[in-house]
Structure formats: structure tokens, C-alpha cells
Amino acid sequence: MTDWITQCPEAAQAYVEGRRLDEVECIVADLAGVARGKAMPASKFAHQKHFYLPNSIFLQTITGEWTDNPMGAFTEPDMILVPDYSTATAAPWTADWTLQVIHDVQDQAGNPVSLAPRNVLKRVVDLYKAEGWTPIVAPEMEFFLVARNTDPNQPIIPPMGRSGRRAAAKQAYSMSAIDEYGKVIDDIYDYAELQGFEIDGILQEGGAGQIEINLAHGDPINLADQIFFFKRMIREAALRHDCFATFMAKPIEGEPGSAMHIHQSVVDAQGNNIFSDAQGNETDMFLHCIGGLQRHLPSVIALLAPYVNSYRRYIPDFAAPINLEWGRDNRTTGLRVPISGPEARRIENRLAGMDTNPYLGLAATLACAYLGLKEQQGPRPEYLGDAYTGTDELPANLGDALDVLAGNDPIRDVLGEEFCTVYEAVKRNEYKEFLQVISPWEREHLLLNV
Numbered sequence: 001m002t003d004w005i006t007q008c009p010e011a012a013q014a015y016v017e018g019r020r021l022d023e024v025e026c027i028v029a030d031l032a033g034v035a036r037g038k039a040m041p042a043s044k045f046a047h048q049k050h051f052y053l054p055n056s057i058f059l060q061t062i063t064g065e066w067t068d069n070p071m072g073a074f075t076e077p078d079m080i081l082v083p084d085y086s087t088a089t090a091a092p093w094t095a096d097w098t099l100q101v102i103h104d105v106q107d108q109a110g111n112p113v114s115l116a117p118r119n120v121l122k123r124v125v126d127l128y129k130a131e132g133w134t135p136i137v138a139p140e141m142e143f144f145l146v147a148r149n150t151d152p153n154q155p156i157i158p159p160m161g162r163s164g165r166r167a168a169a170k171q172a173y174s175m176s177a178i179d180e181y182g183k184v185i186d187d188i189y190d191y192a193e194l195q196g197f198e199i200d201g202i203l204q205e206g207g208a209g210q211i212e213i214n215l216a217h218g219d220p221i222n223l224a225d226q227i228f229f230f231k232r233m234i235r236e237a238a239l240r241h242d243c244f245a246t247f248m249a250k251p252i253e254g255e256p257g258s259a260m261h262i263h264q265s266v267v268d269a270q271g272n273n274i275f276s277d278a279q280g281n282e283t284d285m286f287l288h289c290i291g292g293l294q295r296h297l298p299s300v301i302a303l304l305a306p307y308v309n310s311y312r313r314y315i316p317d318f319a320a321p322i323n324l325e326w327g328r329d330n331r332t333t334g335l336r337v338p339i340s341g342p343e344a345r346r347i348e349n350r351l352a353g354m355d356t357n358p359y360l361g362l363a364a365t366l367a368c369a370y371l372g373l374k375e376q377q378g379p380r381p382e383y384l385g386d387a388y389t390g391t392d393e394l395p396a397n398l399g400d401a402l403d404v405l406a407g408n409d410p411i412r413d414v415l416g417e418e419f420c421t422v423y424e425a426v427k428r429n430e431y432k433e434f435l436q437v438i439s440p441w442e443r444e445h446l447l448l449n450v
Contacts, residue, residue, distance in 0.1 A: 020097065139262055140214050140263075145209040198215070210256065266289070303356065335347055
């Protein structure tokens with residue numbers, strides 16, 4: 001093995017042991033969470049300490065258009081990509097022996113590029129560390145397996161199961177429902193094992209062909225890396241079995257949406273959960289954290305719900321939160337406190353969609369909690385009833401969400417002013433593009449009736 005491979009995780013070393021490594025994919029996540037970068041022969045990778053990509057990859061919309069750089073001229077200077085060998089993992093779906101390596105993004109002076117989503121999350125985590133705290137997260141990933149769709153004008157439909165029938169809705173937690181696409185699940189498990197990832201559980205969700213994967217709790221940056229890898233891997237597993245995997249927030253009309261619920265807690269330098277005192281009771285810091293989430297989450301909805309489709313998930317009676325209430329073991333509240341022992345006391349943020357960039361989704365929710373811990377203001381009283389019947393407190397669309405983000409200086413300070421400015425510019429460009437599209441609903445109901 002070459003020297004750099006000995007710096008990689010055991011799973012990556014085991015994957016290439018006794019084999020000739022063919023290719024290395026040098027990747028970073030753009031604002032959408034799409035893997036950008038370059039692939040090269042392993043022999044060439046071994047002799048280069050860094051690589052280059054233009055900063056314009058962070059100015060690209062989801063449609064591939066370019067946004068004017070609000071921070072200066074659009075000159076596309078090169079950024080320096082430095083491999084983080086601790087992220088090296090297999091790409092087991094490829095035809096040859098390939099490893100993927102996430103790269104740190106620096107400017108030409110060696111400073112972290114503030115626009116890189118992974119650097120945004122690192123910035124927030126470092127703020128916790130400066131206070132002697134370590135944030136802990138546990139994400140839940142929801143997604144749909146759907147039939148192949150090669151015509152965007154046609155609606156998305158559920159996949160065909162092994163029974164020869166299409167997947168049915170309203171089968172939450174059904175074992176027979178998830179067995180309908182067991183071969184895809186088997187590949188997901190196999191790929192995860194080869195990549196060295198731990199799946200905490202897989203279950204059938206409420207939508208037709210909707211699956212949830214839970215990941216074990218841990219370090220936010222490591223888990224964001226895993227979700228970044230998982231999304232690509234799940235898509236590849238689905239394609240092997242003639243279907244698509246989609247992480248759209250609301251892919252099928254009349255079905256529930258897909259969330260990325262985020263469980264979060266904080267430990268001190270001794271590893272103790274700061275949400276519980278020595279007697280196991282809730283602490284003021286626990287309540288301050290909830291208070292910060294309630295006050296600041298509206299300002300980061302543009303990150304947790306980053307596309308026009310995201311807001312189709314925020315509707316009543318489809319198992320999605322439309323409020324900022326909090327409650328113990330209450331799934332109708334946007335902020336849920338699950339049943340746990342004192343050492344595992346945590347808050348579940350149920351607002352994030354699965355279409356969020358994992359780095360930005362985790363950075364956003366941790367930023368709100370951090371501000372709560374610093375501001376030391378408690379939350380509203382616990383909501384004891386059905387919070388689905390409460391008042392809608394969230395921005396109604398992407399344009400409104402961006403306006404709220406633009407007006408919250410504390411959030412912009414935590415996430416980084418330059419990042420927020422560029423993110424807003426990219427998303428306003430996307431929103432403008434969408435508003436120019438005429439939908440089938442408009443043609444059907446307005447063409448001859450108004």
C-alpha cells in the first residue's frame with residue numbers, strides 16, 4: 001500500500017487490500033450537497049498533495065446556471081483542495097476498485113473557504129468547542145424509492161415490488177412492505193458495510209415506497225460526511241434494481257414528504273450531557289437550547305427547506321411539522337423531546353427536509369441551539385396537545401424564507417456573513433427561475449376559465 005492509504009479508515013484499507021487501486025474520486029459538496037470534483041488514476045493521486053477547483057462551484061444553482069458573485073467579480077479563482085484521508089471510503093458500485101475522498105477547501109493563502117458547506121459546519125462546531133462544549137447529533141434519513149421517471153412532465157409513481165404490485169402508502173413500520181424492495185435494502189446494507197458505515201435501523205415510513213434509515217449518534221462533521229456519501233450510495237443501489245431513489249422533500253402528490261429529523265444534544269469537557277444535572281433533571285441549558293431553536297429556526301428555514309418543492313412538505317395532516325412548539329414525546333411539535341434516560345436527553349428538530357445539504361442542515365440547527373445557549377432565554381411553555389392545529393409560524397415559500405435569513409444578524413454571524421450572502425444570491429436566482437415556469441395546474445384551470 002502507498003503511504004496515504006495507511007492514513008485511511010480501516011474499512012477503506014480493507015477494501016483495497018490485496019488489490020490494485022484503480023481510481024480516486026476527489027470530491028467536495030457544493031451548496032446543494034452535490035458531489036463536485038475530479039477523478040484520477042490512483043497512481044497520480046499518490047503523487048499530488050492538493051488539487052484545484054474554481055470557486056464558481058459555490059455559485060451554481062441546482063439547474064446549472066451561474067449566479068453573479070455578490071462578493072466581487074466573477075473571475076473563478078482556483079481554490080485549493082486538500083484530501084482529508086479520514087473520509088476515504090469505497091465506491092463499491094463502480095466497475096473498478098475506487099475510493100472516494102472528501103477534500104478540505106482552502107483559498108490560496110491556506111484559509112478555509114467560507115462558502116464551502118463543510119467549512120460552515122466546522123465553523124459552528126468550533127464555536128461550541130470555544131465554550132468547552134461538543135455537539136452530538138443523530139440524523140434520520142427519509143427517502144422514496146420510485147419507478148424510473150425519464151419524462152419530467154409525468155408524475156412520480158411508486159416502484160413495482162417483488163409481488164408484482166406497486167408499493168402502497170399508509171404502511172408505516174410494516175415489515176412486509178419493506179420486504180417488497182428487499183434487494184435494494186440488501187445492497188444498501190452491503191454497500192454501507194464496505195464503506196465502514198453503521199446503520200442504526202431501517203424501517204418503512206408512511207408513504208408508498210418511503211424508507212427511513214437511522215444513523216447512530218456522533219460527531220456532526222462525521223455524520224454529515226456519512227449522509228453525503230449515503231445519498232449517492234442509495235441512488236446507486238436503487239439504479240441496480242431498475243428504480244430511482246429520491247431525496248426530494250415532496251416527490252409524490254398526496255403522499256407524505258421526506259424529512260431529515262435531527263436529534264441533538266451537547267456534552268461538556270468531561271463528556272457529561274449538559275441537558276441533565278447530577279440528579280438527572282432537566283437543566284436551564286436544556287431549556288435555553290429549545291428557546292434558541294424557537295427564536296431562530298425561522299431564519300434558517302431557507303437552509304432546512306432549500307427549494308420551492310420543500311414547502312409542499314409543510315402542510316397540515318401529512319405528518320410534517322408546521323410549528324415551532326416543543327413537547328415531550330409529542331410528534332406533532334416541530335421540536336420533540338424523545339423518551340430517554342438523563343444521559344441521552346436530547347431535542348429532535350423535525351423541521352429539516354431530506355433535500356437539505358447535510359452540512360448546512362446540521363450547521364443551521366446547531367447554530368440556533370448555540371445562540372440559545374448564549375442568549376440564555378427559555379422557551380414558550382410546553383405544548384401538550386395536537387400542535388398540528390396550531391398557528392403556522394414558518395415562512396410560506398423560499399422567497400419569504402430568504403427574507404427572514406437576510407434579517408437575522410446573529411444567525412448570519414454564526415454561519416458566516418459571506419456564506420449567507422452568497423447562499424441567498426444563489427437561492428434567489430433559483431426562485432426567480434422557478435417563477436418563470438408555467439405549471440400544468442395553471443394551464444388546466446386558468447387557460448380557458450379566467
